[in-house]
Amino acid sequence: MDSIFDFIKGFINGKTRKVVAGIWLDEKALVGAARTAKNMGIDKLEAISPYPMHEIDDALGIPRSIIPYVTIVTGLIGCAFGIWLTVWTSAYDWPLVIGGKPLNSLAAFVPIIFECTILFAALSSVAAMIYKCGLPKVDPPIIDPDLTCHKFALFVPEDSKSYDEAKLELLFKDLGAVEVKKAEF
Amino acid sequence: MAEEKLAKPGKLVISKNLKITYSVCMFLGVLTFGLTLAKDPERAWHAYLNGFFYFVTLAVGGMFFTSLQHITKAGWSVNVRRITESFTAFLPMAAFLGVILLIGAPHLYEWLHPDIVAKDVLLSHKQSYLNQGFFWFRMFVFFTGWIVFSKIMVGRSLKQDETGDVSLTTKNVGLSIGCLMFFVFSFSLFSVDTIMSLQAHWFSTIFGVYAFSGMFQASMAVAVLLTLYLIEKGYVKGLMTIDHVHDFAKFMFAFTIFWAYIAFSQYLLIWYANLPEESFYYIMRTTEPWLYVSLFLIIFKFIVPFFALLPRWAKRTPGHLKVVCYLILVAQFVDIFWMIYPAFNESKIIFGLPEILIFAGFMGAFLYTTFRFLSKNSLVPLKDPRSEESDHHHVVY
Numbered sequence: 001m002d003s004i005f006d007f008i009k010g011f012i013n014g015k016t017r018k019v020v021a022g023i024w025l026d027e028k029a030l031v032g033a034a035r036t037a038k039n040m041g042i043d044k045l046e047a048i049s050p051y052p053m054h055e056i057d058d059a060l061g062i063p064r065s066i067i068p069y070v071t072i073v074t075g076l077i078g079c080a081f082g083i084w085l086t087v088w089t090s091a092y093d094w095p096l097v098i099g100g101k102p103l104n105s106l107a108a109f110v111p112i113i114f115e116c117t118i119l120f121a122a123l124s125s126v127a128a129m130i131y132k133c134g135l136p137k138v139d140p141p142i143i144d145p146d147l148t149c150h151k152f153a154l155f156v157p158e159d160s161k162s163y164d165e166a167k168l169e170l171l172f173k174d175l176g177a178v179e180v181k182k183a184e185f
Numbered sequence: 186m187a188e189e190k191l192a193k194p195g196k197l198v199i200s201k202n203l204k205i206t207y208s209v210c211m212f213l214g215v216l217t218f219g220l221t222l223a224k225d226p227e228r229a230w231h232a233y234l235n236g237f238f239y240f241v242t243l244a245v246g247g248m249f250f251t252s253l254q255h256i257t258k259a260g261w262s263v264n265v266r267r268i269t270e271s272f273t274a275f276l277p278m279a280a281f282l283g284v285i286l287l288i289g290a291p292h293l294y295e296w297l298h299p300d301i302v303a304k305d306v307l308l309s310h311k312q313s314y315l316n317q318g319f320f321w322f323r324m325f326v327f328f329t330g331w332i333v334f335s336k337i338m339v340g341r342s343l344k345q346d347e348t349g350d351v352s353l354t355t356k357n358v359g360l361s362i363g364c365l366m367f368f369v370f371s372f373s374l375f376s377v378d379t380i381m382s383l384q385a386h387w388f389s390t391i392f393g394v395y396a397f398s399g400m401f402q403a404s405m406a407v408a409v410l411l412t413l414y415l416i417e418k419g420y421v422k423g424l425m426t427i428d429h430v431h432d433f434a435k436f437m438f439a440f441t442i443f444w445a446y447i448a449f450s451q452y453l454l455i456w457y458a459n460l461p462e463e464s465f466y467y468i469m470r471t472t473e474p475w476l477y478v479s480l481f482l483i484i485f486k487f488i489v490p491f492f493a494l495l496p497r498w499a500k501r502t503p504g505h506l507k508v509v510c511y512l513i514l515v516a517q518f519v520d521i522f523w524m525i526y527p528a529f530n531e532s533k534i535i536f537g538l539p540e541i542l543i544f545a546g547f548m549g550a551f552l553y554t555t556f557r558f559l560s561k562n563s564l565v566p567l568k569d570p571r572s573e574e575s576d577h578h579h580v581v582y
Contacts, residue, residue, distance in 0.1 A: 054579050054581070057581065064497075068497075072495070099457065099459070100459075107452065107453055107456050107457075108453075108457070110449060110453070111453070
């Protein structure tokens with residue numbers, strides 16, 4: 001039984017990466033350190049904090065999410081699909097006069113077109129979000145259990161260009177990390 | 186006691202140009218109204234109703250938005266609350282202009298003529314609601330209610346600037362509940378009484394919501410323009426930021442969609458059921474020449490603002506945002522024009538200098554009351570307990 005669970009866990013957790021993580025005890029210090037590290041050219045820099053921090057997106061240099069673009073593109077596809085579906089079914093494939101209205105009655109089709117737009121846009125946004133977040137990741141390795149309580153971490157994964165354990169450890173210490181860990185995430 | 190703010194708002198000094206602008210607007214409005222009244226009273230009253238309804242909705246929109254912020258205990262909007270509060274300063278003047286409207290009402294509403302009503306079965310059945318006495322009474326109740334609610338609500342906010350009493354904020358929550366309940370009925374019936382009853386045979390149960398959607402969209406556009414004006418003049422450094430504007434713009438964007446949704450809902454059911462007593466309203470608006478006005482509304486009140494406000498940068502770029510706001514305000518004018526004018530001129534669009542100038546007169550009055558309120562009071566609530574939240578308002582998305 002255990003092996004099956006391990007298999008499923010491995011499957012939904014995906015691959016874990018080696019990381020070098022610096023731990024800070026103060027929000028402001030972390031944001032400052034993140035900004036400095038970003039300016040020094042460290043890429044794929046990430047942070048974990050117990051609560052959302054306003055400035056961290058900017059400090060880490062995280063670009064805007066692609067999800068809005070996915071939404072508009074699939075929304076427009078859904079809209080086109082809705083137009084095709086309603087027009088083709090009610091005016092071409094099986095023409096039926098309903099309520100004495102013309103076969104192509106745009107007003108009657110609008111609710112369906114609208115719903116198709118929303119359906120496509122919403123479902124694909126959720127899918128894009130799951131993909132971008134690397135979900136489902138139900139049981140990732142823990143860098144430090146106190147990161148959900150009072151500690152803040154910056155870390156660099158091994159696929160980063162600037163991944164160099166010794167250098168990063170030195171850098172994080174320089175930036176005021178109270179502790180530097182080699183962990184997996 | 187709430188702490189004093191670190192940054193102080195400047196005192197608004199109304200520039201000479203602005204003073205001249207609204208004085209000239211008011212003067213031209215009154216003059217044109219007088220001249221048109223002598224020449225063609227029908228035309229003068231139609232234009233009067235158009236301008237009156239437009240700016241009453243903006244003023245009531247300010248009251249609605251302010252009470253919405255109190256009721257939700259919103260923190261972000263504290264620093265920009267004075268903006269929507271300032272719209273309500275127009276209400277006393279609107280009440281006065283409403284009295285004038287009652288004088289001209291017989292030119293507008295056929296149900297005020299007993300001889301027409303006597304000959305008309307439908308109108309005589311509707312007489313228990315649509316009659317002069319009850320109409321005057323309703324107008325009195327609406328304006329009294331709006332003025333009383335907004336005076337108390339804004340008065341408490343102004344009092345807090347001096348005393349910093351936190352209980353004023355909590356008291357406003359209860360008041361806002363009453364205010365919103367009153368607003369729902371009063372605004373809905375106000376739009377039915379003044380606009381829908383122009384074609385008294387026609388009815389639409391969604392009409393109040395339709396008027397409301399346009400109202401919210403337009404009042405947010407004015408709020409954006411006013412906030413940007415104050416930011417550009419440098420009166421509110423560090424207090425009102427582009428983040429506040431962004432949130433106003435989001436409301437405007439949301440209600441652009443809401444307007445389209447409601448407008449379409451109204452149209453779809455009437456089109457589908459195809460009942461003669463309902464469909465004539467849309468038949469006269471979907472045949473030439475009014476068809477073009479209807480198309481204008483679909484394109485410039487929904488499609489263009491929708492795509493123009495969709496990206497994030499669009500809501501944070503003052504130059505771009507201003508153009509969209511002006512477009513929405515023009516479209517709101519056309520919308521009210523579209524609701525009023527076909528009732529009297531089915532086959533002709535009457536639009537010219539008198540319509541523009543009478544509208545400008547109302548605009549002058551609205552600008553006068555709004556800027557007077559803003560110059561007399563602090564531009565930003567000073568000792569609100571939630572000020573801190575608004576000072577550091579930051580919109581991530």
